[in-house]
Amino acid sequence: MPVVLGPNRYGKAETRLVRVVRDGGVHHIKDVTVGSALSGDMEAVHLTGDNAAVLPTDTQKNTVYAFARKHGVAEIEDFAILLARHYVESQPTVHHARVEIEEHFWDRIPVSEDVAGERGRHSFVRSGREVRTCAVHHDRDGTTTVVSGLRDLVVLNSTDSEFSGFVEDEYTTLPPTKDRVLATAVSARWRHLPGAEAPGTAYGESYDEVRRHLLGAFAETYSLSLQQTLYAMGERVLNAREEVCEVRLAMPNKHHFLVDLTPFGLDNPNEVFHAADRPYGLIEGSVLRDDAPDARFAWE
Structure with missing residues (x-):
């Protein structure tokens, strides 16, 4: 019976990233979990173990951290678009990229004006709010699809x-x-x-x-x-x-x-x-x- 390779993808799941923006004595927290999945010209790695087309998942993780430093993390959709386009446009063997991000909210802990003036505002408590989500798909033909969400x-x-x-x-x-x-x-x-x-x-x-x-x-x-x-x-x-x-x-x-x-x-x-x-x-x-x-x- 003939056997063929079906649809496939690979990536890095649940890369945890916390970015602190220091605006003088007032700090801001961005807490996200990023997942990436790539697909394309990947037949050889499955059929023969040839890794020449594979961008390592560890590299995908490192890209998340590097982009956070270079570009910041404002809206999670914008950050996901940057990552998805980068994977497709920088790697000829990657034809499609999916980037998913979850954002976890933190609330600032109120402090007295005396303390804030002396030590700044940099204390937070994990919010009881929902989790914000997004998923971005980018294709080699230039098509980008954005799905926002919450859970x-x-x-x-x-x-x-x-x-x-x-x-x-x-x-x-x-x-x-x-x-x-x-x-x-x-x-x-x-x-x-x-x-x-x-x-x-x-x-x-x-x-x-x-x-x-x-x-x-x-x-x-x-x-x-x-x-x-x-x-x-x-x-x-x-x-x-x-x-x-x-x-x-x-x-x-x-x-x-x-x-x-x-x-x-x-x-x-x-x-x-x-x-x-x-x-x-x-x-x-x-x-x-x-x-x-x-x-x-x-x-x-």
Whole structure:
């Protein structure tokens, strides 16, 4: 039976980078995790062990650190674009590069003006916020695709959510409810229209606004199902942000079950819940403009 080499790629995963920007006595922290994956003319290394086409993964790691010093790390999308284009344009055997970055937020610890004046502002506490993400693909034909995102954005509505009218069979025990807690940890990715990676694009502003609209739609939608809420969130982003052509969401249903307190002679008017860990429902979907260009490598 003939055997052939299928699609393949290789790279450096989870390169941890912390960059301190020293603005006099005021310091700023950029904390990111970078992953790179390269593909192209790599048949020989797989079939014969010839490494002539291979840019070592250790070199990819070193490039991240060197670029952080040379170019700084402002918006993670811009940094990912620099890296992806460099790998493709500097190596003839690399035809496609994917660079993924996660950003971990830090909050400044407030100090008194006396201390700040004497010692500066350089103390931080790890933020309880979500993780910001991006994935950039760059091809030898010059095509660049940018996908921004976030994960672990934990949200909860304590009412204005119900779930009823669903299919019931001989294995169904879940009762319909007209008033439930709706909680989830949002993972969202949104694809920028081609050309949105041009210099000067305000990825930071775009991220803040997309996040604001995701939260706004979650809070303002009377939910008949988590699927309905997912669509409302994606739709609101697309209606508000012209640079975005597709939104993909994954939203686990963090179930909150009403505790039966009747054995203790107590009522429970939707006040005391058991927050279940697992199993959980997982709702996933994409919302896109009907004229959105082909996604190509964007979601790989």
